[in-house]
Amino acid sequence: MHMTLYRKYRPKTFEEVAGESDIIKTLKNSLDNNKLAHAYLFNGPRGVGKTTSARLIAKGVNCLKNGISSTPCNECEACREIDRGSFIDLIEIDAASNRGIDEIRELKDKINYQPSKGRKKIYIIDEVHMLTKEAFNALLKTLEEPPEHVIFILATTEPDKILPTIISRCQRYDFKTLSYQEVKNKLSDICEKENIKIDDGSLEIIYETSGGSMRDAISILERVIISNLGESITEESTSKTIGITPKSLLRDFYDIIKRTSLQKGVEFLEKLWIESIDIEKFFKDFAKYIKDETFVGNIEVSQGLKIIGGVFDSLNKFKYEEDKRLLGYVVLNTIINTQKEVKQEIIYREVPVETKSVTDGEETQAKKISITLEDVKSKWNDILKMAKDEKPTYKAFLADAFPMKLQDDELCIGFRENEFSKEQMESDYYNLPFQEIVQKVMNTQLKLSYFFKKDRKIDEKRNENMTKDILAYFSEE
Known part of the structure; x- marks a missing residue:
């Protein structure tokens, strides 16, 4: 009979367990020094080794050859039966199917019987958070003072659903996803x-x-x-x-985006359509590809966030559109335009400020901004309206904002109460589009900076880094 790979390669020793080195070290020390708790709570995502570790404890406690040890022999009758799942003193209970008070009362009646073959009875209750409140209450006293020959191991993916009184009676270990x-x-x-x-x-x-x-x-x-x-x-x-999009396709599509070739993009999407590739799923995979490339530094943070934002903004607006090919055209146009904006921003940053020479020996001076703070205040409502139309989230983030100071070509925007809004606006994802809106309304190349009213110096700015930009974007999503 065929055995699945997962069962075939289930760890038979603690050394074979992948990850969770600190937890495994603690459990091994407990076994080697015979300092086992009467109840354990193993919490963590699915498939990370909670039940496997529980069975290894059972094997370490009941090994007939090596005694109580973190290195069971895997040869004696007890070890072999635990591997097969037929050891009479290892009782595994699925709380999702046996969640009522009657099952727990039955368990309480049986735990007083001595082990049949091993040193201790091991009760593994999987998905313990599924037990009813009445069942938890029935289990409470037993967990607090179980017989000497019993060890409880509770496993769960949702510890917040377990009564605090149950958790307090267990030795808790939090398993994490593997690297x-x-x-x-x-x-x-x-x-x-x-x-x-x-x-x-x-x-x-x-x-x-x-x-x-x-x-x-x-x-x-x-x-x-x-x-x-x-x-x-x-x-x-x-x-x-x-059933995921090959990276070669994602790379090819990004090359088209970089060239801002709308025609090539349409031809590419037509090819995907002919090959029956899910267009919507392709763009979600593409956004993830851009995120990964941004993290490793292959794509500039502001550029990556703009592309990701363009993808999900379009997918959101047209989520009920049945013609996915049409949806693809909309997303393509959005991110092509986004790429053009990024290129213009790069050009703007790299082109020197316009200067004019004088012939009478005076120093060359930079071109000055010919507007005042009062001009900005008079058009502030127009700026806010255009921003809200661009991104609805601007309405919340800018509700507390006001033009505070105009210094050369820099407009300082203040926040009276909401420091979180200030931090969000400082991210490229929100700042760059808003800067474009201000420049368009005021018809001049203003740069923006943001300050909370408790800031001591108006010229002080916080350092921005990639992690902050990424978190700002995904918190908004």
């Missing part, structure tokens, strides 16, 4: 043992699709292997099997 390197190492080891050739691009795609869950990653790997039996697994074949 790419941890998943890659495990998948590479499996492929080597299964004599499968797979490239790094495929492993990266599998990791991203799994969301950091080892169980999901191994399941996806098995699906990819079955789809490519007898063949080397490549990034392209993996993308096709999983």
Whole structure:
């Protein structure tokens, strides 16, 4: 009978567990020094090793050859039965299916019986947050003072749904999603043992699709292997099997965007349509590709955020449009225009300020701005209206703002109460479009800066970095 890869390669020792080195070290020390708690709470996302770690504790406690140890023999009857899931003193309960008070009362009646084969009875209650309030209350006293021969291990993905009184009676461990390197190492080891050739691009795609869950990653790997039996697994074949857009297509489309070629973009989308590629999903994958390229520094932050914003703004506005090809044209036009704006901004930053020479020996002076702060105040409502039409979020962020000072070619905008709005407006995602609006209304090349009323010096500015820009964008989304 065929055994799935996940079951076949489930860790049989603590050393085989991927990630969570601190948790594993603590559990091993507890076993080696015989300082086990009577109840544990394992919290974390799905597929990161909670139940596996619980079974390893059961094996470490009940190994017949090595005694209570973090290195069970994996050869004795108890170890083999725990691996098979048939050990009589290891009781696994699915709280999603057995969530009522009657099941917990039955459990309480049975825990007083001594173990049949092992040293201790191990009760693993999976998805414990699914228990009813009455069931939790029934379990409470048992968790506080269980018999000496019983260890409870509760596993959950939603600890906030568990009564605080239950949590306080357990030794809690918070498992986290696995890193790419941890998943890659495990998948590479499996492929080597299964004599499968797979490239790094495929492993990266599998990791991203799994969301950091080892169980999901191994399941996806098995699906990819079955789809490519007898063949080397490549990034392209993996993308096709999983149903995501190949990176080669995303790179080609970005090259078109960089050239701001609307015609080439339309031809590209027509090709996707003919090949039955989901246009909406393609653009979501493209936005993720731009995010990844921005993080590694291949794309300027302001440029990447503008493209991502253009994609999701358009997808949002036309989310009910049934003709996805038409939707694709709208998104394409939006991000092409965004790219043109970015190029103009770069040109504006790089072109020197216009100067005029004098022949009488006087120094050359920069061209001065010919407007006053009163001029800006008189048109401030027009600026706010245009900003609100551009992005509805400006209405909230600028509700507290006012023109505070005009200094050379820099307009200082103040915030009376809302410091959060000030911080949002300082990000390129909001500042650059708003700066364009101010320049358009005032018909002059003003630069903007933002200040909270508690700021001590008007000339003091906060340092901006990529992390702040990214967080500002995604918090808005």
